Amino acid sequence: xxxxxxxxxxxxxxxxxxxxxxxxxxxxxxxxxxxxxxxxxxxxxxxxxxxxxxxxxxxxxxxxxxxxxxxxxxxxxxxxxxxxxxxxxxxxxxxxxxxxxxxxxxxxxxxxxxxxxxxxxxxxxxxxxxxxxxxxxxxxxxxxxxxxxxxxxxxxxxxxxxxxxxxxxxxxxxxxxxxxxxxxxxxxxxxxxxxxxxxxxxxxxxxxxxxxxxxxxxxxxxxxxxxxxxxxxxxxxxxxxxxxxxxxxxxxxxxxxxxxxxxxxxxxxxxxxxxxxxxxxxxxxxxxxxxxxxxxxxxxxxxxxxxxxxxxxxxxxxxxxxxxxxxxxxxxxxxxxxxxxxxxxxxxxxxxxxxxxxxxxxxxxxxxxxxxxxxxxxxxxxxxxxxxxxxxxxxxxxxxxxxxxxxxxxxxxxxxxxxxxxxxxxxxxxxxxxxxxxxxxxxxxxxxxxxxxxxxxxxxxxxxxxxxxxxxxxxxxxxxxxxxxxxxxxxxxxxxxxxxxxxxxxxxxxxxxxxxxxxxxxxxxxxxxxxxxxxxxxxxxxxx
Amino acid sequence: xxxxxxxxxxxxxxxxxxxxxxxxxxxxxxxxxxxxxxxxxxxxxxxxxxxxxxxxxxxxxxxxxxxxxxxxxxxxxxxxxxxxxxxxxxxxxxxxxxxxxxxxxxxxxxxxxxxxxxxxxxxxxxxxxxxxxxxxxxxxxx
Amino acid sequence: xxxxxxxxxxxxxxxxxxxxxxxxxxxxxxxxxxxxxxxxxxxxxxxxxxxxxxxxxxxxxxxxxxxxxxxxxxxxxxxxxxxxxxxxxxxxxxxxxxxxxxx
Numbered sequence: 062x063x064x065x066x067x068x069x070x071x072x073x074x075x076x077x078x079x080x081x082x083x084x085x086x087x088x089x090x091x092x093x094x095x096x097x098x099x100x101x102x103x104x105x106x107x108x109x110x111x112x113x114x115x116x117x118x119x120x121x122x123x124x125x126x127x128x129x130x131x132x133x134x135x136x137x138x139x140x141x142x143x144x145x146x147x148x149x150x151x152x153x154x155x156x157x158x159x160x161x162x163x164x165x166x167x168x169x170x171x172x173x174x175x176x177x178x179x180x181x182x183x184x185x186x187x188x189x190x191x192x193x194x195x196x197x198x199x200x201x202x203x204x205x206x207x208x209x210x211x212x213x214x215x216x217x218x219x220x221x222x223x224x225x226x227x228x229x230x231x232x233x234x235x236x237x238x239x240x241x242x243x244x245x246x247x248x249x250x251x252x253x254x255x256x257x258x259x260x261x262x263x264x265x266x267x268x269x270x271x272x273x274x275x276x277x278x279x280x281x282x283x284x285x286x287x288x289x290x291x292x293x294x295x296x297x298x299x300x301x302x303x304x305x306x307x308x309x310x311x312x313x314x315x316x317x318x319x320x321x322x323x324x325x326x327x328x329x330x331x332x333x334x335x336x337x338x339x340x341x342x343x344x345x346x347x348x349x350x351x352x353x354x355x356x357x358x359x360x361x362x363x364x365x366x367x368x369x370x371x372x373x374x375x376x377x378x379x380x381x382x383x384x385x386x387x388x389x390x391x392x393x394x395x396x397x398x399x400x401x402x403x404x405x406x407x408x409x410x411x412x413x414x415x416x417x418x419x420x421x422x423x424x425x426x427x428x429x430x431x432x433x434x435x436x437x438x439x440x441x442x443x444x445x446x447x448x449x450x451x452x453x454x455x456x457x458x459x460x461x462x463x464x465x466x467x468x469x470x471x472x473x474x475x476x477x478x479x480x481x482x483x484x485x486x487x488x489x490x491x492x493x494x495x496x497x498x499x500x501x502x503x504x505x506x507x508x509x510x511x512x513x514x515x516x517x518x519x520x521x522x523x524x525x526x527x528x529x530x531x532x533x534x535x536x537x538x539x540x541x542x543x544x545x546x547x548x549x550x551x552x553x554x555x556x557x558x559x560x561x562x563x564x565x566x567x568x569x570x571x572x573x574x575x576x577x578x579x580x581x582x583x584x585x586x587x588x589x590x591x592x593x594x595x596x597x598x599x600x601x602x603x604x605x
Numbered sequence: 606x607x608x609x610x611x612x613x614x615x616x617x618x619x620x621x622x623x624x625x626x627x628x629x630x631x632x633x634x635x636x637x638x639x640x641x642x643x644x645x646x647x648x649x650x651x652x653x654x655x656x657x658x659x660x661x662x663x664x665x666x667x668x669x670x671x672x673x674x675x676x677x678x679x680x681x682x683x684x685x686x687x688x689x690x691x692x693x694x695x696x697x698x699x700x701x702x703x704x705x706x707x708x709x710x711x712x713x714x715x716x717x718x719x720x721x722x723x724x725x726x727x728x729x730x731x732x733x734x735x736x737x738x739x740x741x742x743x744x745x746x747x
Numbered sequence: 748x749x750x751x752x753x754x755x756x757x758x759x760x761x762x763x764x765x766x767x768x769x770x771x772x773x774x775x776x777x778x779x780x781x782x783x784x785x786x787x788x789x790x791x792x793x794x795x796x797x798x799x800x801x802x803x804x805x806x807x808x809x810x811x812x813x814x815x816x817x818x819x820x821x822x823x824x825x826x827x828x829x830x831x832x833x834x835x836x837x838x839x840x841x842x843x844x845x846x847x848x849x850x
Contacts, residue, residue: 068741071728079726083696088762090799099667100696108803110826112764141836156836158763182667212731212741218703219676219734222669299673304642338680340733342742349745403832474822475830483825485832535820 363389482530
């Protein structure tokens, strides 16, 4: 994975110095809150329900064991002993003091980490396929492009006060594991018939109040023009995105109101001009970055066969372990969704254990997924038993990947000042109701996503089952959506009917899953049966 | 109207009356113009040779359209004074300079020392823009 | 004491971000020490913000009776005590009635 050179390190260090000075001025009273707020947001520091919340960037979801260990240390030293992995592959701490922020950022900088631009109206962390560099179906590893994008977007002077936040996702395979089309810009790395690497660019996706699936704006872009083209995309947005209404300020609204064709035309016009300016890093820069994403030295003698006589181990291998491109290897997903637990939370001890496993078994590499789990991308199958035993002892071996127990949930009203309803207790109740792992496996792939408000940080629009928490006259209420999907067949869920209480929703979900079981045809997932039958019969079963 | 203008240029400041962009068509020979956030900087391209001062208004510091306006003008060869006017704060100064501003008329006074300190924030830069600084990728590959 | 609806002021402490309640003289972490204010508290909040003693201050409705002060909206009750899913981290970690007080 990418290692900072002295330039990268100098940039992070300069940012720490800049923000430390801004914090000092704020605490001395020479910088007011109105001016300070966007500055602290651009260093990932929110004011939330209980304290400041710090969102640390995990660029394209990739980190090493030393970085993971530091995340655990921060949890212990500056927070309450745990962290929360997010739907944008970052980590959040909920109990931060403003006066500690400079020290935390200094500690992070010592391992090449930061909280740069994880909030604010600027370009945020670029997310990527969490199986990048490991999956067998990959056309090209998207992460070198994500790293190039990270550097280009960091402290970009023209795009630091955009109309609104800006989120990019990039994938390198046909299979979309990053919800790519539900981002402001989505990028897929592709190859043409001559074998050249290029990019397919989608602009104008997003969730929130007005969910939209991004249309294709550029079918083929030569890889060595990525920076210039993105400059054009962002400039058109910066100049013409709406600034009159916060809820209409994302680029998806601009693309929708102009129409994709007109937006594309404006981008191409700007792009033609920008190509004359020499803004593009040379191909040697992408090559330099790519060299750092070369395969680690996979064991050529790694064997496929392992002893599956322990039924719990066998079940976990079947559910949480994916095929790897290298023979005798595998991709392990560590579930942060224990039955009845808080989705995405990990204690400092668990974080340290995961760091050790990465160091010992995964070529010192980890991934964070947008489903709030952690991945060991490069393990030998022969090491799976040892890994599983250590995970199991730490409560990290729940065999529920992509099953109904693998719930995505935002922090909700327990933590977030934007929320209308709590999401975590609901997730815990659903998880407990469906705790039986055989029952979960019988239901099969079922992506359940819960958001505590319309901002959709829980990605509820993209859930096979989605839940939106609302405030109905001061009482928490929950809307049920069905039929969303984040993959290559991206679709947005639709609300089935009137909302439910927390307990009512758990029952409603159970009725929906029972209806699915009664109606499914061989090989159909919940989503497939829903798409075949449509909303009406599901609605009837849920509200019966 | 702010008292002080801080200029990072050596030449004499323009004394021409500043014409609002909206009035430009009616004022045939204006050499100083002020852009509001919604004004299209590209409309000034035919006039760049005769303009000696372009003011870009920032009624609110977090409306970032002026950054694009400035950079566009410099990209097309404008060499006159480019002045950020209004809610200009010290924490945005380094970005203002990177997109081509070389003068400031802030509502709240800013000292020259503070500006010099702000301009020293970034030892290097990641992007090539109009300020002439070599981006990190150029330093890496010579 | 019969229950009455009052207006109280809340915000977060600048330095540490913790939730605080206006007592009439200063700010307390404990909602039972909150003072009833006659209006939306704008003047108090402006002065206290300028002095750096509060961030993001605002007024809320609460019920006061013999048991203490309880905000009328669940969000403010969560702020007053702590996250319902981690009551061990709340202001009353060993209080079995904490969950019911929030909900």
